[in-house]
Amino acid sequence: VAPNDVGLSRKHIIEGVNASLKRLQMDYVDVIMAHRPDNEVPMVEIVRAFNHLIDTGKAFYWGTSEWSARQIEEAFHVAAQLNLIPPIADQPQYHMLHREKVESEFASLYATKKYGLTIWSPLASGLLSGA
Numbered sequence: 001v002a003p004n005d006v007g008l009s010r011k012h013i014i015e016g017v018n019a020s021l022k023r024l025q026m027d028y029v030d031v032i033m034a035h036r037p038d039n040e041v042p043m044v045e046i047v048r049a050f051n052h053l054i055d056t057g058k059a060f061y062w063g064t065s066e067w068s069a070r071q072i073e074e075a076f077h078v079a080a081q082l083n084l085i086p087p088i089a090d091q092p093q094y095h096m097l098h099r100e101k102v103e104s105e106f107a108s109l110y111a112t113k114k115y116g117l118t119i120w121s122p123l124a125s126g127l128l129s130g131a
Contacts, residue, residue, distance in 0.1 A: 010052070033065045061087075069105045090115065093119070098121075
């Protein structure tokens with residue numbers, strides 16, 4: 001696998017969104033999420049790539065999924081330094097058995113950055129469904 005074929009490289013983000021839009025037969029999406037952080041790609045490249053999608057009308061906003069508070073803060077810092085749009089929300093796992101990240105680690109992001117939240121696995125992959 002070539003380094004630009006996976007992860008959050010500018011090339012992979014832009015080509016991936018273009019391919020998805022074509023498959024979906026859509027011109028844009030409201031929000032594009034960066035699923036899982038990529039420590040191999042500089043944050044400046046990631047922030048610039050998502051802003052490119054916004055600037056070209058392919059997305060209105062971008063967000064993160066399964067990032068740490070530190071990584072999200074870094075994205076905010078890079079965006080502020082370059083006068084770019086920061087991410088608007090994270091999509092962490094959250095349910096009654098997995099609460100620490102949302103309720104503690106991210107608390108300051110919600111308060112100071114007005115960071116949004118869309119969770120995944122509210123029933124712990126069915127464990128909490130009673131089935």
